[in-house]
Amino acid sequence: MSYIEALAGPFLRRLAPETAHHLALRVLEAGGVGPPGSDPDPILATEVAGVSFRSPLGLAAGFDKDARAVPALRQIGFGHIEIGTVTPRPQPGNPRPRMFRLRAQEALINRLGFPSEGLDAVAARLANRPRDLVVGANVGCNRATADPIVDISEGIIRLGSLVDYVCVNVSSPNTPGLRDLQTGSALDRLLERIRQARREVEDATSRPLPLFLKIAPDLTASQTEDLAERLIRQPVDGLAVSNTTVARPATLTGRYRGEVGGLSGRPLFEPSTRLLAALYRILPRSITLIGIGGVSGATDAWRKIEAGAGLVQLYTGFVYQGTGLIHQIHTGLAKLVRDSGYPSLAAVVGTGSDAIGEARPHA
Numbered sequence: 440m441s442y443i444e445a446l447a448g449p450f451l452r453r454l455a456p457e458t459a460h461h462l463a464l465r466v467l468e469a470g471g472v473g474p475p476g477s478d479p480d481p482i483l484a485t486e487v488a489g490v491s492f493r494s495p496l497g498l499a500a501g502f503d504k505d506a507r508a509v510p511a512l513r514q515i516g517f518g519h520i521e522i523g524t525v526t527p528r529p530q531p532g533n534p535r536p537r538m539f540r541l542r543a544q545e546a547l548i549n550r551l552g553f554p555s556e557g558l559d560a561v562a563a564r565l566a567n568r569p570r571d572l573v574v575g576a577n578v579g580c581n582r583a584t585a586d587p588i589v590d591i592s593e594g595i596i597r598l599g600s601l602v603d604y605v606c607v608n609v610s611s612p613n614t615p616g617l618r619d620l621q622t623g624s625a626l627d628r629l630l631e632r633i634r635q636a637r638r639e640v641e642d643a644t645s646r647p648l649p650l651f652l653k654i655a656p657d658l659t660a661s662q663t664e665d666l667a668e669r670l671i672r673q674p675v676d677g678l679a680v681s682n683t684t685v686a687r688p689a690t691l692t693g694r695y696r697g698e699v700g701g702l703s704g705r706p707l708f709e710p711s712t713r714l715l716a717a718l719y720r721i722l723p724r725s726i727t728l729i730g731i732g733g734v735s736g737a738t739d740a741w742r743k744i745e746a747g748a749g750l751v752q753l754y755t756g757f758v759y760q761g762t763g764l765i766h767q768i769h770t771g772l773a774k775l776v777r778d779s780g781y782p783s784l785a786a787v788v789g790t791g792s793d794a795i796g797e798a799r800p801h802a
């Protein structure tokens with residue numbers, strides 16, 4: 440834990456969650472993370488889509504939406520940072536309150552609705568970003584868009600040359616209609632356009648731009664099969680599984696459990712890991728899976744990798760446990776790899792996918 444966190448942690452936890460978040464981000468932006476931690480154990484180094492990652496563990500989208508704190512987040516130890524979701528034009532998002540803590544479950548419910556400073560402001564910040572850390576840009580659409588696919592393509596074209604990969608977000612539950620792009624002919628159209636936008640960037644920069652797609656954990660079994668079939672025909676480099684869920688497990692407690700929005704944190708671990716394993720079983724190995732949802736320790740990260748994840752991301756665990764969690768996961772993961780007898784982390788990917796059962800409804 441950094442000295443700032445030791446002083447501010449208890450104070451932050453008493454503030455409304457969004458106020459605490461903005462304050463923490465300002466502190467990070469001002470460089471207040473303390474001395475840099477040690478680099479992750481080299482056994483954790485991995486390569487995905489031609490990009491070298493110093494560890495598989497990254498910060499998920501939504502924490503640093505406007506790319507304000509990338510240098511400080513690097514110092515905390517993340518192997519990569521996904522900034523965004525960025526919308527083409529600035530927008531305020533939904534009315535507050537729109538973020539709620541479910542402390543007993545280390546969970547959050549949010550319905551932020553993509554507050555974003557927009558592509559111009561974020562592109563200007565990314566132009567000065569540190570080059571010794573993998574940074575991805577997560578792109579989305581404005582709420583008042585005429586065509587979400589046009590917005591998303593604009594994001595790829597504008598930010599693609601400034602980052603190491605782009606991730607297309609079609610899974611936020613808080614932007615009406617967005618999740619409809621995950622299946623059927625809408626997905627085909629999306630894949631065609633985003634692959635075309637990627638080609639434009641690649642032609643301009645003469646370097647490959649890995650393209651990821653981020654999906655919801657709430658897909659039914661038949662929707663998952665439909666998505667996989669279309670991805671096989673028009674592949675992307677990575678599939679991020681998953682965003683927050685609109686489901687509310689019966690075991691959920693706390694006064695905010697009925698709030699509308701996406702649920703993240705521990706209750707999301709099992710459903711998102713099951714979907715991850717199901718997709719690992721049906722997708723070609725050329726599509727790397729990014730395991731996200733409820734990771735709050737090294738064992739969780741390990742289970743995501745066993746289920747099929749080549750990379751892992753977290754958000755809510757970081758909010759509850761603080762900066763020390765990243766070093767703790769790195770240390771624990773390195774030990775798990777060594778104890779397992781596998782020669783590298785990459786060799787572990789998917790080794791447990793068959794053992795993880797299917798428990799999703801058929802539509």
Ligand SMILES: Cc1cc2nc3c(=O)[nH]c(=O)nc-3n(C[C@H](O)[C@H](O)[C@H](O)COP(=O)(O)O)c2cc1C
Nearest residue numbers: 499500501524549681682703704732733753754755
């Ligand atoms: C407050 C909040 C805001 C988020 N904003 C975004 C976003 O802008 N774009 C996105 O793709 N995911 C967003 N997410 C989803 C996270 O990136 C992640 O997929 C999800 O929270 C599951 O991981 P976790 O359980 O480790 O938090 C957000 C999550 C939270 C809690």
